[in-house]
Amino acid sequence: MVKYITKRLVLMILTIFIIASLTFFLMHAIPGSPFNEERGTNETVQANLEEHYHLDEPLLVQYFIYMKSVVTFDFGPSIKQPTETVNDLLGRGFPISAELGIISIVVAVISGIILGVFAALRHNGIIDYMAMAFAVLGISIPNFVLATLLIQKFAVDWDVLPAATWSSPMHMILPTIALATGPMAIIARLTRSSMIETLTQDYIKTAHAKGLKPWKIVIKHALKNALMPVVTIMGTLLAGVLTGTFVIEKIFAIPGMGKYFVESINQRDYPVIMGTTVFYSAFLIGMLFLVDIAYGLLDPRIKLHKEGGE
Amino acid sequence: MEKILEVNDLHVSFQTYGGEVKAVRGVSFDLHKGETLAIVGESGCGKSVTANSIMKLIPSPPGKIANGSIYFKGRDLTRLSEKAIRDIRGVDISMIFQDPMTALNPTLTIGNQLTEGIKQHQNITSKEAKTKAIDMLNLVGIPNPEERMKQYPHQFSGGMRQRIVIAMALICEPELLIADEPTTALDVTIQAQILQLFNKIQQETGVSIILITHDLGVVAKIADRIAVMYAGKVIEVGTRKEIFYTPQHPYTQGLLNSVPRLDKRKEKLVPIDGTPPDLFAPPQGCPFTARCPKAMEVCGKVYPIHSELSNTHEVDCWLQDERAKQHIAT
Structure with missing residues (x-):
């Protein structure tokens, strides 16, 4: 186990290194610089600014300076908001984004599984059809459309929930619904089909033959096996929710990381782009790693490491 | 009779x-x-x-x-x-099914699967249930039952699994x-x-x-x-x-x-x-x-x-x- 984790950690660092390098060269391949839009700055000022941020150096030198900042995780101040460092921005924006993301994914997983299980237990019944119709809607409606609709209905027409910002639990309801509906629908459909299959397995019949209570059979014997495919797509869903936060934060004016991420690219704010990209990729890779570990815990047949002699 | x-x-x-x-x-x-x-x-x-x-x-x-x-x-x-x-x-009344490869839940230890039935039906402590399960495994001829209780079905051969299925069926007598x-x-x-x-x-x-x-x-x-x-x-x-x-x-x-x-x-x-x-x-x-x-x-x-x-x-x-x-x- 320790060997496996070490191996995975080395691979993770390698992946982050590749992502960081690619981002760097891609960003510098885009024409323009942070100071393009600054009107009224003369050439001397421009040159001084570029020198200050090492933008006049050859690309390779900039790359090494940048890599150093990645390794030390100190990206320096933002070019556009020089009073704040990238780490400040991350420290302020990430907790909010994480809150939105985690609440959404938790809501999506719990409600998706419950919906899927009930649909499977009432296979081909009215609950099943309703749940699956709902799931198809959830998958097909993009989150930004849903977000706008929710604001229109709940905030404008009925005036029951606040339309924007992130200041109280009430404010969290609409963004969470907007972000969680898509993943929830995917999880519900997947749970349903895998649950239906699991319920026809022989060991479920064995459990019935033991005289166990039906709910116990569903939870103890069926659900654990049925959740394997759900765990498999959790990685992809996490990535989806993560990128989804950018859009949702924009729509609901939530001061999370998404704002900085999108703005920094438009403004060629190199330190912020690099900082947020590296941070996000590290976060996502870490999550995928946890998903793999969870896989091994759920199904004893999956060995995370090769055992000698068995 | x-x-x-x-x-x-x-x-x-x-x-x-x-x-x-x-x-x-x-x-x-x-x-x-x-x-x-x-x-x-x-x-x-x-x-x-x-x-x-x-x-x-x-x-x-x-x-x-x-x-x-x-x-x-x-x-x-x-x-x-x-x-x-x-x-x-x-x-x-107990039942044994045809295929021992699929009759056991792959994600639960056999000890867990052996004892859950008796725990449900009889007022019995976990320890007593475990002793009973070990007795049953002995009866059906599984060596080292105490060790084997902690293992999962995929760690047993087909014949062994059928013995476990039989033990499971017999545990409540x-x-x-x-x-x-x-x-x-x-x-x-x-x-x-x-x-x-x-x-x-x-x-x-x-x-x-x-x-x-x-x-x-x-x-x-x-x-x-x-x-x-x-x-x-x-x-x-x-x-x-x-x-x-x-x-x-x-x-x-x-x-x-x-x-x-x-x-x-x-x-x-x-x-x-x-x-x-x-x-x-x-x-x-x-x-x-x-x-x-x-x-x-x-x-x-x-x-x-x-x-x-x-x-x-x-x-x-x-x-x-x-x-x-x-x-x-x-």
């Missing part, structure tokens, strides 16, 4: 898109204490459905016990509520054990071991066994009595000796002729031609008529009379009719 199970005129049917399949059409048999009854027949003759009906494990819908009664120690199981039947499952083709998925040497185990268990615990199989070799080894099923009906029932030495129904005779024998040299195997009838629309008369070498005109029209040849030997066949006997004699 005391009768512990009495099945009377059991009808089970399944609703499908194609119509109603009458899988079991009036099956009656009984079982005495400590006895092994084998139900034999080819695939699709309704033997597994009969067995599952006793435990009420028929998926419903589409399945339904349409008629008949199943008396177990004086109670009609077909009339019991779902909750009442749960208290019988695993406690009074049931009075009736239904084994649905318990040796079909195992290779021959393991089959013999499992059959020996059945004998041993029956001697030690006095459990009655209903053995569902299509393997007459298995039947010859452990059955006391044999019921032969065809197209949802029991067409002949008798002691092992009666069925093997004086089979009366042409189908039983056909079955026995299609088994390879070591004691008769150069004898050809005689298969039974044709296929069983369609149970969407079972024939009016004897269902075997179309394949029967001795079929008479009456066979296709009217279901045969039920004849009792001895206290134990019963057969449904027109050949038992006095007129048919006279005709053959002349």
Whole structure:
């Protein structure tokens, strides 16, 4: 186990290194610089600014300076908001984004599984059809459309929930619904089909033959096996929710990381782009790693490491 | 001997898109204490459905016990509520399924799966349940039971898993054990071991066994009595000796002729031609008529009379009719 984790950690660092390098060269391949839009700055000022941020150096030198900042995780101040460092921005924006993301994914997983299980237990019944119709809607409606609709209905027409910002639990309801509906629908459909299959397995019949209570059979014997495919797509869903936060934060004016991420690219704010990209990729890779570990815990047949002699 | 199970005129049917399949059409048999009854027949003759009906494990819908009664120690199981039947499952009646590779949950340790039944049905501590499970594993011949309790099904071979399944079925000391083709998925040497185990268990615990199989070799080894099923009906029932030495129904005779024998040299195997009838629309008369070498005109029209040849030997066949006997004699 320790060997496996070490191996995975080395691979993770390698992946982050590749992502960081690619981002760097891609960003510098885009024409323009942070100071393009600054009107009224003369050439001397421009040159001084570029020198200050090492933008006049050859690309390779900039790359090494940048890599150093990645390794030390100190990206320096933002070019556009020089009073704040990238780490400040991350420290302020990430907790909010994480809150939105985690609440959404938790809501999506719990409600998706419950919906899927009930649909499977009432296979081909009215609950099943309703749940699956709902799931198809959830998958097909993009989150930004849903977000706008929710604001229109709940905030404008009925005036029951606040339309924007992130200041109280009430404010969290609409963004969470907007972000969680898509993943929830995917999880519900997947749970349903895998649950239906699991319920026809022989060991479920064995459990019935033991005289166990039906709910116990569903939870103890069926659900654990049925959740394997759900765990498999959790990685992809996490990535989806993560990128989804950018859009949702924009729509609901939530001061999370998404704002900085999108703005920094438009403004060629190199330190912020690099900082947020590296941070996000590290976060996502870490999550995928946890998903793999969870896989091994759920199904004893999956060995995370090769055992000698068995 | 005391009768512990009495099945009377059991009808089970399944609703499908194609119509109603009458899988079991009036099956009656009984079982005495400590006895092994084998139900034999080819695939699709309704033997597994009969067995599952006793435990009420028929998926419903589409399945339904349409008629008949199943008396177990004086109670009609077909009339019991779902909750009442749960208290019988695993406690009074246990079941073993065909494929040990899939009958155990791959994500739970076998210790967990062994003890969950007894914990549900008896007021017992985890430690007592564990001791009981270890005793059971010892009984079925699993070495190092204490270590093995912590392992998962994939860490056992097929034969070992079937032993675990048997241990699981026996842990609450049931009075009736239904084994649905318990040796079909195992290779021959393991089959013999499992059959020996059945004998041993029956001697030690006095459990009655209903053995569902299509393997007459298995039947010859452990059955006391044999019921032969065809197209949802029991067409002949008798002691092992009666069925093997004086089979009366042409189908039983056909079955026995299609088994390879070591004691008769150069004898050809005689298969039974044709296929069983369609149970969407079972024939009016004897269902075997179309394949029967001795079929008479009456066979296709009217279901045969039920004849009792001895206290134990019963057969449904027109050949038992006095007129048919006279005709053959002349």
